[in-house]
Amino acid sequence: MTLLSQYKEQYINQSIQFVVIDLDGKVLESDQTFITLKQDGFIYDVHPFFISYSSILDSTEDSMTYNCVHLGEGDMELITDIRFIKKENHLLLVIYDLTEHYVSYQRIAQARNESIINSELVVLKNIELEERERFKNAFIQNFSHELRNPLTSIISITNLLEKTNLDNAQHQMVDFLKESNTNLRLLLDDILSISMIASGRLQLRNKVFNLLKLLELIAFTYTSKTKGTSISFLMDHDQKIPEFIEGDRLRLFQVLTNLLDNAIKFTEKGTIALKVILNQKRANKVSLRFEVNDTGIGIPSEKINTVFESFTQLEEEGKKGGAGLGLSIVKGLVELMGSEIKAESKSGKGSSFYFDVTLTYAMNLASKPIENTKNKTVDISKLKGDRKYKVLLVEDDERTQMVLFKTLMDTNLFFIDLVNDGAMVFETVINNNYDIILMDVDLPNVSGDQITKLIREFPFKNIKNIPIIGVTANVFEDNVDNYLKLGMNAVVPKPFDFNELLKAIVKLLK
Amino acid sequence: MQKSKKIVILGHFGVGKTSLIQRFVKDSFSDKYKVTIGVHITKKIVEVNENDSISLIIWDLEGTDEVQMIRQAYLLGTHGVVFVFDVSRPSTFQNLNSDLKIVAEKTPDTPLIIVGNKIDLVIQDELQSLLKDNNIEANYLTSAKTGDAVNEMFTHLATLLNDLT
Incomplete structure (x- = not known):
């Protein structure tokens, strides 16, 4: 025998077995390479797979191959391809031992299937988490909305x-x-802010505003707040920062005051400081760093990332009041501004919070008049004509009715009619000449926004054009935009500030 | 020779075909997932009534993403089909009805049982709406882990096949 045929015998023959069976499945011959078969025994007694022989006899095919058939028992692996070939009066079985090949294939299939299943489970888990998050935010929004009405009454x-x-x-x-x-109102606003940020409903309203004036206001507020305490407030800004920038003044104010309030809360004595640093100016863009430093208790390094999560306060130093929402609002708002809030701290030495934000600034705005500051007393002298104005108050909540009624009456400027059912409004409006309507939105039967729409579609000018002020707790931006689109002239949020309401009335009656 | 019937267990990978057989034949369960390649064949004698039994030859086939890919040789001489899906993984039942159509074409005139497995992983109420939303009519809802409805399912099929002869 040549060397080559010796090798061939050694390698190929070791892995192929030939068996001949008769048409009843009885073993006629076997070379016993790896399965020992008793002569005259039935092949299906060796392994249930071999019962297939009868199916092959029944089929029209002359031969049939089964791939990847496991014939091993217990821990012994034997994975084979098996070919049945029909001969006259008997069947030839050729069994290939491909265990090694199939075992490695199994490993690949295992890794593949596991990774597919795992990624499916991750997707499912995420869907579930998002669903929960959505539910939570919707719940918080509705809940804080429901709290606004009674709070309006309490405040008024x-x-x-x-x-x-x-x-x-x-x-x-x-x-x-x-x-x-x-405090309750601020807390409610915070909860609403955080749920709006989380649900993506909060949008920045970028307008040109006077940055220096804003910083002045903050300096004044915090100098007063820290007066008579062991904390001093410092404000330091680069002289070259632009006076007018385009951004969301209210939200920037919210971020800075939240950071400063947080600093005050955790500082016993020393200083809290607000720094505004000019990083760079290019074309009409300016990059600014806002930084709030304190000499407070500081944050242990392992906790530094958790301070931005909602409803967290570091436990060790005792509760300081509040829901722990301030910094997570900061984080959300700063992200909306396209930046990231960062914190550095040494336990016992103090903390530093900062973010860099790129804003547009306009060079030719230096002489732009400064916006009106809020809360000024409203000038009602313009309204004091020879007659009183007729106001229709559409409101179903008794306490709000009472408050509005009384405060409006106190000005001595108005006659007031009251309707508490959406369906009654139309009739009342047609039969009276009102100068203005104050409209709640959530009303029984027909909602305030729908009534507004109907009034605006009315054919007579004296009714169609009556100014309407929405007074509502539904103060989400898209709601407000919608009310204005439907024909309200102004929207005053609940809990309302009476001056704000009066201002809106004066503006519309002039 | 004992009267024998060949059944094949089909379905996507990871739905628990091997575990169902393991539960039925050995009354055991393992949480560890081992991918089946090719085919494992086991035999179990099933009592179909007081003095009658048949030998059930159970073909545990490699799970596939596509039913169309099942090797035709494995289906030769099949007397009954069990199609298994995983109630906790939508990808295994999203195309169930079209999968079943293909199975019916490949194994014509063969009894088919539809099984939703892993019911221990989902909440009962959600399960019912899940089935309804996906327009699925499962014959058995099983858990190989707890053993729920596993014996009933196999015994029912064995009885059905016995009655057909």
């Missing part, structure tokens, strides 16, 4: 109560009440 009634004859002790109690109201 407190203001009315303050104007009644009170002794000193009662005055003091009203002051506490007012402070608590303010």
Whole structure:
């Protein structure tokens, strides 16, 4: 025998077995290469696979191959390809031992299937998490919305109560009440902000504003806040920062005041400082760094990333009040501005929070007049003509009715009619000549925005053109835009500021 | 020779075909997933009534993404088909009805049982709406892990096949 045929025998013959069976499945001959078969035994007694022989006899095919058939018992692997070939009065079986090949194939299939299943599970998990997150945010939004109505009443009634004859002790109690109201309102606004940021409903409203004035306002506020405490407030800004920039003034203010309030909360004594640094100016873009530093208790390095999560406060130093939302609002707003809030801190030494933001600035705006500051007393002298104005108040909540009624009456400028059902509004409007309508949105039967739409479609000018002010707690941006689109002239949010409402009325009646 | 019937277990990979057989034949279960390649064949004698039994030859086929890819040789001489999907993984039942159509073409005139497995992983109420939303009519809802409905399913099929002869 040549060397080559010796090798061939050694390698090929070792892995192929030939078996001849008769038409009843009885073993006639076998070379016993790897399966030992008893002569005259039935092949299907060796392994249930071999019962297939009868199917092949029944079929029209002359031969049939089965790939990747496991014939091993227990831990012994034997994976084969098996070919049945029909001969006259018997069947030839050729069994190929391909265990090694199939075992490696199995490993590949295992890795592939596992990774597909795992990625499917990750996707499913994410869908579930998003669903929960959506539910949570919707819940928070609805809930804080529901709280606005009673809070409006509490705030307004407190203001009315303050104007009644009170002794000193009662005055003091009203002051506490007012402070608590303010805190509650701020907290509610925070919760609403965070859920709006999380659900992507909050959008920045970029407009040109005076940055230096904003910083002045902040400096004034925090100098007053820290007066008489062991903390001093420092403000430092680059002289070259532009006066007018385009951005969301309200949100920038919210970010900076949240950071400063946070600094005050965790600083016993020392300084808190706001720094505005000019990184660079190019064309009409300016990059600014806003930085708030304190000499407070600091944050341990392992906790530095968790301070931006909602409803977290570092436990070790004792609770400082608040829901722990301030910094997560900062994080969300700064991200909306296309930046990232960063924190550096040394435990016991103090913390530093900063972010870099690129804004557009306009060079030729230096002489632009400064915007009106809010909360000025409204000039009602323009309205004091020889007659009183007729106001229709559409409102179903009794306490809001009472508050609006009383505060409007106090100005001595208005006659007021009241309707508390959406379906009644039309009839009342047709039969009276109103100068203005104050409209709640959530009304029984027909909603305020729909009534507005109907009034605007009315054929008579004197009715069609009556100014309408929406007074509502549905103050999401898209809602407000929608109300204005449907024909409201202005929208005043609940809990309302009476001056703001009066300002809107004056503006529309002039 | 004992009266024998060949059944094949089909379905996407990872739905628990091997585990169902393991539960039925050995009354055991393993959480560890081992991919089946090719085919494993096991035999179990099933009592179909008081004095009658048949030998069930169970072909545990490699799971596929596409039913069309099943090797025709494996289906030769099949008496019954069990099609398994995983109630916790939508990809295994999203195209169930078209999958079943292909199976019916490949194994004409053969009884087919539809099984939703891994019910221990989902909430009962959600399961019902899931089936309804996807327009699925499963004959059995099983858990190889807890053993729920596994014996019933195989015994039912064995009885059905016995009655057909």
